[in-house]
Amino acid sequence: MSEPQAGPIGVAVVGAGTVGARVVQQIAEHAEDLRSRIGLPVQVTGVAVRDAGRDRPELGDVPVTTDAVVLAADPSASIVVELMGGVEQAHAVVTAALRRGASVVTANKALLAAHGVELHRLARENHADLYYEGAVAGAIPLLRPLRESFVGDHITKVLGIVNGTTNYILTQMTDEGSDYAAALKQAQDLGYAEADPTADVSGQDSAAKAVILARLAFHTDIDASQVSVEGIESVSVADIEAARAMGFVIKLLAVAELVDGEGVVVRVHPALVPQNHPLSSVRGPFNAVFVSASAAGDVMFYGRGAGGAPTASAVVGDIVTAARNLAAGSRGFAVEPYAALATLPLGRARTRYYVNLHVADEPGVLATVATAFAAHGVSISVVRQDGAGDEASLVVRTHEATDAALSATVASLRELPAVRNVVGVMRVEGQA
Amino acid sequence: MSEPQAGPIGVAVVGAGTVGARVVQQIAEHAEDLRSRIGLPVQVTGVAVRDAGRDRPELGDVPVTTDAVVLAADPSASIVVELMGGVEQAHAVVTAALRRGASVVTANKALLAAHGVELHRLARENHADLYYEGAVAGAIPLLRPLRESFVGDHITKVLGIVNGTTNYILTQMTDEGSDYAAALKQAQDLGYAEADPTADVSGQDSAAKAVILARLAFHTDIDASQVSVEGIESVSVADIEAARAMGFVIKLLAVAELVDGEGVVVRVHPALVPQNHPLSSVRGPFNAVFVSASAAGDVMFYGRGAGGAPTASAVVGDIVTAARNLAAGSRGFAVEPYAALATLPLGRARTRYYVNLHVADEPGVLATVATAFAAHGVSISVVRQDGAGDEASLVVRTHEATDAALSATVASLRELPAVRNVVGVMRVEGQA
Numbered sequence: 001m002s003e004p005q006a007g008p009i010g011v012a013v014v015g016a017g018t019v020g021a022r023v024v025q026q027i028a029e030h031a032e033d034l035r036s037r038i039g040l041p042v043q044v045t046g047v048a049v050r051d052a053g054r055d056r057p058e059l060g061d062v063p064v065t066t067d068a069v070v071l072a073a074d075p076s077a078s079i080v081v082e083l084m085g086g087v088e089q090a091h092a093v094v095t096a097a098l099r100r101g102a103s104v105v106t107a108n109k110a111l112l113a114a115h116g117v118e119l120h121r122l123a124r125e126n127h128a129d130l131y132y133e134g135a136v137a138g139a140i141p142l143l144r145p146l147r148e149s150f151v152g153d154h155i156t157k158v159l160g161i162v163n164g165t166t167n168y169i170l171t172q173m174t175d176e177g178s179d180y181a182a183a184l185k186q187a188q189d190l191g192y193a194e195a196d197p198t199a200d201v202s203g204q205d206s207a208a209k210a211v212i213l214a215r216l217a218f219h220t221d222i223d224a225s226q227v228s229v230e231g232i233e234s235v236s237v238a239d240i241e242a243a244r245a246m247g248f249v250i251k252l253l254a255v256a257e258l259v260d261g262e263g264v265v266v267r268v269h270p271a272l273v274p275q276n277h278p279l280s281s282v283r284g285p286f287n288a289v290f291v292s293a294s295a296a297g298d299v300m301f302y303g304r305g306a307g308g309a310p311t312a313s314a315v316v317g318d319i320v321t322a323a324r325n326l327a328a329g330s331r332g333f334a335v336e337p338y339a340a341l342a343t344l345p346l347g348r349a350r351t352r353y354y355v356n357l358h359v360a361d362e363p364g365v366l367a368t369v370a371t372a373f374a375a376h377g378v379s380i381s382v383v384r385q386d387g388a389g390d391e392a393s394l395v396v397r398t399h400e401a402t403d404a405a406l407s408a409t410v411a412s413l414r415e416l417p418a419v420r421n422v423v424g425v426m427r428v429e430g431q432a
Numbered sequence: 433m434s435e436p437q438a439g440p441i442g443v444a445v446v447g448a449g450t451v452g453a454r455v456v457q458q459i460a461e462h463a464e465d466l467r468s469r470i471g472l473p474v475q476v477t478g479v480a481v482r483d484a485g486r487d488r489p490e491l492g493d494v495p496v497t498t499d500a501v502v503l504a505a506d507p508s509a510s511i512v513v514e515l516m517g518g519v520e521q522a523h524a525v526v527t528a529a530l531r532r533g534a535s536v537v538t539a540n541k542a543l544l545a546a547h548g549v550e551l552h553r554l555a556r557e558n559h560a561d562l563y564y565e566g567a568v569a570g571a572i573p574l575l576r577p578l579r580e581s582f583v584g585d586h587i588t589k590v591l592g593i594v595n596g597t598t599n600y601i602l603t604q605m606t607d608e609g610s611d612y613a614a615a616l617k618q619a620q621d622l623g624y625a626e627a628d629p630t631a632d633v634s635g636q637d638s639a640a641k642a643v644i645l646a647r648l649a650f651h652t653d654i655d656a657s658q659v660s661v662e663g664i665e666s667v668s669v670a671d672i673e674a675a676r677a678m679g680f681v682i683k684l685l686a687v688a689e690l691v692d693g694e695g696v697v698v699r700v701h702p703a704l705v706p707q708n709h710p711l712s713s714v715r716g717p718f719n720a721v722f723v724s725a726s727a728a729g730d731v732m733f734y735g736r737g738a739g740g741a742p743t744a745s746a747v748v749g750d751i752v753t754a755a756r757n758l759a760a761g762s763r764g765f766a767v768e769p770y771a772a773l774a775t776l777p778l779g780r781a782r783t784r785y786y787v788n789l790h791v792a793d794e795p796g797v798l799a800t801v802a803t804a805f806a807a808h809g810v811s812i813s814v815v816r817q818d819g820a821g822d823e824a825s826l827v828v829r830t831h832e833a834t835d836a837a838l839s840a841t842v843a844s845l846r847e848l849p850a851v852r853n854v855v856g857v858m859r860v861e862g863q864a
Contacts, residue, residue: 026584026727036651036770037583133581139728141573141581149565149573151469151756152458152748219468278734281713295458295745296571299735302710303728313727316584324583330762338468 004329005078008043011319012077014068014093015084016049019107019134021058022312023081027319028060038323045077048084048093072096079322081315082106087114098122098130103322103331107134107311113208117221117337124334129325131318131332136209137162137287139310140303141317146216146291147335153293155217157257159429160289161282162209164305165193165200166232166252170270171283174240174249180233192285203231203268206254214256214266217291219339222266228346230269239424242356246384246395248272249280253429257349263342265349269427272354277430278302347404352381354397355410356424361392365418369394372416376409377401391420397428436761437510440475443751444509446500446525447516448481451539451566453490454744455513459751460492466748470755477509480516480525504528511754513747514538519546530554530562535754535763539566539743545640549653549769556766561757563750563764568641569594569719571742572735573749578648578723579767585725587649589689591861592721593714594641596737597625597632598664598684602702603715606672606681612665624717635663635700638686646688646698648767649723654698655775662701671856674788678816678827680704681712685861689781695774697781701859704786709862779836784813786829787842788856793824797850801826804848808841809833823852829860 011027013020027034027042035041047059048068056064065071072080072093080097082090082104090111097104099122106112112119112135123130133143137160146155161167165187172183184201187193199205207229211222232252243250251273256266273280278300282288287305292298304310325331359365366385373380379399386393398406413419443459445452459466459474467473479491480500488496497503504512504525512529514522514536522543529536531554538544544551544567555562565575569592578587593599597619604615616633619625631637639661643654664684675682683705688698705712710732714720719737724730736742757763791797798817805812811831818825830838845851 022727030584030586033586034584036768139585139725140731141577144581145573145576148753149576149749150745151752152462152466152750153571153745154462154465278710278713281710293571293745295454295741295748297736297739297742299572299733301731301733303731307729309727310729313582313585313725316727317581318584320583321580324765328762328765330760333756333760336468 005040005326008041009038009079009323009326010043010045010077011079011081012045012071012074013081013083014048014072015082016047016056016059017083018308019311019315020047020083022308023083023315024059024062026312026316034320037320039327040323042319042323045074046071068093069096073100075100077102078326079103079105079319081319082108083315087111091115094119095122098126098128101126101128103129103326105315105318105322106132107315109135109205109208109212113211113224116212116215120335127331129322129332131322133318134311134314136212137289137301138303138305138307139313140287140301140305142289142301143216146213147333150291150293150296153295155291155293157255157292158213158217158289159253159255160287161251161279162254162287162289162305163200163206163252164285164287165197166206167282168192168285169201170232170235170250170252173235173237177237179237180235201231201233203229203252206252206268210254210256210266210268213254214264215337216335217256218258218264218341219337220264220341221337222264223343226266226343226345228267228269232270235270239426242424243272247275248428249275250426251279255429259344259348259350263344263348265344265346267346267349271427271429273430279430347402347407349403350400351403351406352398352400352428353406354395354426354428355413355422357394357396357413357419358421358423359392359394360418360420361387361390362418365392366394368416368418369396369413372412373398373409375412376405378405378409437472437758440473441470441511441755441758442475442477442509443511443513444477444503444506445513445515446480446504447514448479448488448491449515450740451743451747452479452515454740455515455747456491456494458744458748466752469752471759472755474751474755477506478503500525501528505532507532509534510758511535511537511751513751514540515747519543523547526551527554530558530560533558533560535561535758537747537750537754538564539747541567541637541640541644545643545656548644548647552767556768559763561754561764563754565750566743566746568644569721569733570735570737570739571745572719572733572737574721574733575648578645579765582723582725582728585727587723587725589687589724590645590649590721591685591687593683593711593719594686594721594737595632595638595684596717596719597629598638599714600624600717601633602664602667602682602684605667605669609669611669612667633663633665635661635684638684638700642686642688642698642700645686646696647769649688650690650696650773651769651771652696652773653769654696658698658775658777660699660701660778664702667702671858674856675704679707680860681707682858683711687861691776691780691782695776695780697776697778699778699781703859703861705862711862779834779839781835782832783835783838784830784832784860785838786827786858786860787845787854789826789828789845789851790853790855791824791826792850792852793819793822794850797824798826800848800850801828801845804844805830805841807844808837810837810841
């Protein structure tokens with residue numbers, strides 16, 4: 001145990017962008033509330049900025065510096081808040097803070113995905129708190145319940161929409177029939193997408209969040225090289241229309257699931273979701289995450305996934321938690337990878353598929369196609385065949401099978417002479 | 433600070449009904465997981481039952497007693513789990529445990545609504561934890577986020593469906609056109625409603641949960657005499673049809689909201705919810721709660737609201753949290769009513785109304801009715817008039833006004849000679 005801290009709780013804020021500036025403002029505005037909730041006042045000891053020349057009236061009279069690492073190492077702050085973004089410099093700041101036993105609050109998902117295992121180890125070794133509620137799903141309280149509420153249960157799957165940019169783009173394509181490029185442009189105009197949208201549309205941002213969620217849900221380190229990532233760049237309006245005709249919408253999902261009790265599959269890809277599933281009505285920049293646990297069943301968390309104010313709310317919440325711990329001389333519960341599960345490749349996941357084929361419209365084609373599925377042990381759930389001249393459209397939905405069996409089936413379909421073209425293949429998630 | 437506990441964590445379970453028996457089983461089944469998460473093993477020291485004669489193979493070799501208070505007072509248990517239900521005896525058990533500094537986990541909403549203020553005070557005075565995640569919304573992690581995640585933000589409203597029985601009945605009435613009596617019977621047959629359904633259908637169960645939510649969200653004691661409660665007994669299929677025609681569904685809502693920054697209104701009543709609002713798709717026995725906060729915006733929590741397994745999951749989660757605190761020699765953060773806000777009467781709430789009138793179909797009626805609204809400062813949002821012989825149907829929806837102004841308006845409408853009958857009056861919640 002540590003000694004309870006007696007004086008004001010010093011907080012150093014590294015990064016004064018939208019979120020950083022709001023955090024400083026919220027601490028000032030809610031000073032009395034925070035003192036009631038913590039039992040001690042909070043004092044911002046300094047803010048690290050990139051450009052010291054700029055005038056920053058929003059920071060009030062808080063001292064400003066450009067040396068982030070020196071600020072993080074300064075013992076006058078018992079909590080260091082990292083909001084600068086990026087990985088390398090942020091890593092230097094956070095490790096400098098943890099090494100001297102300071103508690104750290106961050107919203108940097110890229111840092112956590114890349115170095116979370118090391119940072120949690122450092123936090124444990126130095127008896128420091130490490131909180132990052134703002135890194136995933138904005139102000140939605142999701143990481144704390146994963147760390148603390150399901151501790152008496154057994155989580156089997158985490159599945160959700162964790163990237164507002166891609167969800168906005170897919171919603172526009174679905175509702176307005178915009179093509180991908182037009183929807184992306186609109187997202188950029190509204191500030192929902194960056195000038196360089198790669199991290200979002202490629203699925204990398206969702207993947208970083210999926211790694212963070214998987215680590216907490218399954219008490220295990222995640223091997224990033226086994227995480228499967230597919231973005232939304234190749235989703236077409238035609239895919240969305242075909243999905244709609246079958247009663248589905250297309251969503252970019254982040255999934256982390258326990259497979260056969262022996263390992264975890266982490267995957268990000270577009271998927272078909274039934275129109276009557278709660279995730280299908282998560283629109284625009286909103287986020288929603290389902291957590292499935294043995295006893296609790298499915299629990300969903302829903303809200304704004306990003307934005308300065310919600311993220312700042314999550315960050316200030318973490319600061320209050322860390323400060324309460326310091327005032328009590330205690331620390332929060334460490335994240336321990338005690339389950340030590342393997343990260344399994346995508347092929348081990350059990351999913352359902354939707355396969356859209358153009359086939360020759362001649363006798364025996366359906367039998368040939370059905371045989372290809374059966375040969376890989378994949379059971380067919382629904383078939384819809386529509387003739388059109390000498391070519392027919394054949395849509396197949398499968399029951400659950402391993403992703404490896406399903407992708408082997410699709411590979412062998414491509415080899416069949418009767419199959420003119422594999423028009424679309426997509427995974428299906430969520431029970432109708 | 434306390435000394436960290438070194439040996440196994442003793443847990444006494446009072447009540448061996450569905451939830452109690454499952455809690456004992458889950459502790460046994462997840463013994464290794466719990467030890468990893470707590471750092472110490474958990475040992476059930478005893479179970480208090482009503483009828484000692486019954487054979488209870490589900491409890492294994494755990495000692496059984498009929499004296500609940502003696503079990504709760506026994507120092508071999510550092511955590512007492514109260515799952516007996518009822519108020520008086522449960523109060524004796526919980527106070528006996530807290531007075532000796534034992535941590536308490538309960539799922540007893542009636543106890544907490546009636547005595548929560550006193551029990552939290554006892555917990556603070558004796559440096560004991562008091563957790564009750566299972567008391568509201570089953571396994572949905574809701575109370576912990578309210579206690580800990582929004583601590584850097586400012587909650588303005590909590591609004592939700594917190595009673596699965598009434599939501600099941602209203603869903604059946606909406607989807608199947610069943611009348612109230614038939615839907616209630618069906619809920620009873622499926623085990624969603626008790627033989628005596630009064631506590632659920634009268635809104636009292638929802639009101640107890642609303643009081644618990646309000647206390648945590650607004651850091652304040654709630655004066656139960658000011659809580660307004662209306663159940664679903666008088667909701668008719670005709671009301672539901674009329675709502676549907678306007679794009680709404682009828683839900684029994686529990687609402688706790690900050691009014692004019694000076695007090696809290698707590699109210700339970702059926703309300704119209706727009707069909708495109710996320711709460712409208714919460715069906716059957718599910719629960720969902722919206723939390724609105726200044727910076728975080730609206731966050732929704734959704735899942736199964738009741739049932740043995742989900743409630744047991746929440747209870748075991750609380751046991752693990754209390755046990756981790758004991759193992760660390762710390763305690764969780766106390767619930768303090770530091771904001772000391774007043775509980776305001778229903779009249780102070782700001783809501784919208786839907787009013788369905790039968791009026792004489794003659795010139796000037798609309799003007800007369802509109803004048804009655806204006807006289808009370810209530811602004812009309814939508815009017816729909818349909819003539820039918822010498823009588824017309826007039827449906828009015830209002831903008832937001834105080835509930836007092838709205839109910840005074842309705843009272844004066846009843847006095848108007850042109851108004852033959854006030855067919856329906858309902859509050860409207862949730863922005864479309």
